[in-house]
Amino acid sequence: MKYVDEFRNPERAKALLREIETLAARIHQCRRRPIALMEVCGGHTHTIFKFGIEAMLPESVELVHGPGCPVCVLPMGRVDDCIALAESPGVIFTTFGDAVRVPGSKKSLLGAKAGGADVRMVYSPLDALKIARANPGKEVIFFGLGFETTMPSTALTVLQAEREGIRNFSLFCNHITIIPTIKAILDSPELELDGFLGPGHVSMVIGMGPYQFIAKHYRRPLVIAGFEPLDILQSVWMLLKQIAEGRCEIENQYSRVVPPNANSAALAAISQVFELREFFEWRGLGSIDRSGVRLREAYADYDAERKFSVPALRIADPKSCQCGEVLKGVIKPWQCKVFGSACTPETPLGALMVSSEGACAAYHRFGGLGRKSHKANAA
Amino acid sequence: MTVMPRRPESAASRSKGSLHVPAVTLAHGGGGSAMRDLIDDVFVSAFDNPVLAALEDQARLPLAELASLGDKLAFTTDSYVIDPLVFPGGDIGKLAVCGTVNDLAVGGAVPLYLTCSAIIEEGLDVDLLRAIAKSMASAAAGAGVAIVTGDTKVVHRGACDKLFINTAGVGVIRKGLDLGADRCRPGDAILVNGLLGDHGAAILNARGDMALTAGIESDCAALHGLIAELLKAAPSTRFIRDATRGGLATVLNEAAKASSTGIRIIEDAIPMREEVKAFCEILGLDPLYLANEGKIVCVVPQDEKDAAAGAMRGHPLGKMTAIIGEVTGEWPGRVVMNTVLGGSRIVDMLVGDQLPRIC
Numbered sequence: 001m002k003y004v005d006e007f008r009n010p011e012r013a014k015a016l017l018r019e020i021e022t023l024a025a026r027i028h029q030c031r032r033r034p035i036a037l038m039e040v041c042g043g044h045t046h047t048i049f050k051f052g053i054e055a056m057l058p059e060s061v062e063l064v065h066g067p068g069c070p071v072c073v074l075p076m077g078r079v080d081d082c083i084a085l086a087e088s089p090g091v092i093f094t095t096f097g098d099a100v101r102v103p104g105s106k107k108s109l110l111g112a113k114a115g116g117a118d119v120r121m122v123y124s125p126l127d128a129l130k131i132a133r134a135n136p137g138k139e140v141i142f143f144g145l146g147f148e149t150t151m152p153s154t155a156l157t158v159l160q161a162e163r164e165g166i167r168n169f170s171l172f173c174n175h176i177t178i179i180p181t182i183k184a185i186l187d188s189p190e191l192e193l194d195g196f197l198g199p200g201h202v203s204m205v206i207g208m209g210p211y212q213f214i215a216k217h218y219r220r221p222l223v224i225a226g227f228e229p230l231d232i233l234q235s236v237w238m239l240l241k242q243i244a245e246g247r248c249e250i251e252n253q254y255s256r257v258v259p260p261n262a263n264s265a266a267l268a269a270i271s272q273v274f275e276l277r278e279f280f281e282w283r284g285l286g287s288i289d290r291s292g293v294r295l296r297e298a299y300a301d302y303d304a305e306r307k308f309s310v311p312a313l314r315i316a317d318p319k320s321c322q323c324g325e326v327l328k329g330v331i332k333p334w335q336c337k338v339f340g341s342a343c344t345p346e347t348p349l350g351a352l353m354v355s356s357e358g359a360c361a362a363y364h365r366f367g368g369l370g371r372k373s374h375k376a377n378a379a
Numbered sequence: 380m381t382v383m384p385r386r387p388e389s390a391a392s393r394s395k396g397s398l399h400v401p402a403v404t405l406a407h408g409g410g411g412s413a414m415r416d417l418i419d420d421v422f423v424s425a426f427d428n429p430v431l432a433a434l435e436d437q438a439r440l441p442l443a444e445l446a447s448l449g450d451k452l453a454f455t456t457d458s459y460v461i462d463p464l465v466f467p468g469g470d471i472g473k474l475a476v477c478g479t480v481n482d483l484a485v486g487g488a489v490p491l492y493l494t495c496s497a498i499i500e501e502g503l504d505v506d507l508l509r510a511i512a513k514s515m516a517s518a519a520a521g522a523g524v525a526i527v528t529g530d531t532k533v534v535h536r537g538a539c540d541k542l543f544i545n546t547a548g549v550g551v552i553r554k555g556l557d558l559g560a561d562r563c564r565p566g567d568a569i570l571v572n573g574l575l576g577d578h579g580a581a582i583l584n585a586r587g588d589m590a591l592t593a594g595i596e597s598d599c600a601a602l603h604g605l606i607a608e609l610l611k612a613a614p615s616t617r618f619i620r621d622a623t624r625g626g627l628a629t630v631l632n633e634a635a636k637a638s639s640t641g642i643r644i645i646e647d648a649i650p651m652r653e654e655v656k657a658f659c660e661i662l663g664l665d666p667l668y669l670a671n672e673g674k675i676v677c678v679v680p681q682d683e684k685d686a687a688a689g690a691m692r693g694h695p696l697g698k699m700t701a702i703i704g705e706v707t708g709e710w711p712g713r714v715v716m717n718t719v720l721g722g723s724r725i726v727d728m729l730v731g732d733q734l735p736r737i738c
Contacts (some may be wrong), residue, residue: 056722
């Protein structure tokens, strides 16, 4: 596959790994604990597991799988709201595929569908708008989900609906924003992170500017990383190089996609349609100030939360579930009390076990081969 | 080969009903003359064999001819509910014949007879139904099997999706042949007969959600001939399974669990079209789990692997045969893949369907 295989070349991977080993050994000489690097984005987690990258790294480098899977951090109460909307009479509920299995307090969207709700998987919010056009007698709700990566397409769809005067389309908005979340992780007292692999596609929208505080105030390096295996390895190498040289900077490994400046057209669409909520609830992390968005008053007609009544109940995460500690990198997935016993991909308790980008599901599915700490799990 | 029992000629001389309406209605399921017209015109005329033409409630198969072929009867059933009914590389009819023929053949059986049970949603286009029945007939003729009994039901709109077909099949396994997932042993080689993932990608693409023009066709084919060649060249073959729903990954997991061995495959050695890989990259799917309808996974002892691969490559449906890995003593019950990058990862069973990723 052109423009993909080049970024999966095993010879280049070997060369990078040698450099990584040399740097890691140098850094590790003057410290006891391993070098902990968090990949913020679920797409990175997916690549790391799919190609078996974690086990190729030296043992002194640990990857912590961060909160960047939008499906995983969705609290149970919001899933219940989805199901209530989907089960309302006359509603077609449209959603991205990997959200349908996320457990609510009683069932998932897949369960609601089996019970008769009209739940349809779409690949884009524009597909949802198409369904609204084709079904004027029905109310079509789109389950808006994701960080700044998917926000512009949702915003443009709302604007398109307004232009066409489509009245039977609305958005159940669960879009979240990455910066306050990284800040919340950095403020966590248990924090033991040495650097971040920054989200590639989010950065394509917001640019490099918003990350500067991480280097300035928190003295942690961040490298914006692409999604192919060599992107990840090169970004790890760039982070280690910064650590070894005592630098804390925001660097861009993914420059073939991410420009230094923000995408102003995308940001304009976002700010025309959305405004920040005072706070938003995250599964595992709790409430984070100004971390979610909702539709502005001017687009209230397209807001499913105002158009329909949703229960909007806060459901506490199951007590036994340690998703939050996994998300913050305090424990590894297999160290969770219920990993693989009460919580499995078949019957997930925490959302990290649901999506293929969730760290726990990835460990369960792809395993961790070749590292001492993972062997108990894989066996 | 085909064993065709002889039936009295009288039934065949009965005057055949014919259908003159554009769409199937509930009247065609009512048990009266409309139903007979549908059965005669669409199915009996297409399948065209004396056992079926007798239109008894059961096919009558002579035991002596079956017994001459081996000492075990293989008996299988499968239901086909595919959307869309017609897709690049095939249709539900061809699929319903090839799928059941393959289910017999992977057990080492010579496939002989099939049934055909059709559940039809009212309103289905009669010409489409005729085309599908013809496609079944031609696939059956190609595979050397006869469709000897069947049934039709017509249901209310919405009670099924256009057309569901069930086919059951019988075949005979020769004496001494015993294939099974539990027979895999460390050191055995794992082979596939060609490019994986075509069927799954073609069907997803044909549904049109993605508006991609990938030009990928289903690999739907009857594999009994290929399997016969394989068994001749590698008589100690341990296990054969068609990699249908759940794909290669699922078959390998079943073999690893049934035999309490580990399986190691090499990502680079797995034959796959660039288009299929690209299609999966875009949708965030894993091609190892995509369905195939013309691919088998075979496990053969190390000393027969070259003979097996050679024989399969000599058959038109096995030209791209590849040795993709081996059975090991490590990680019992698990499948491990050496990735293109040089790492390794576990290839697990899927919980449900693959779901496209959000971003």
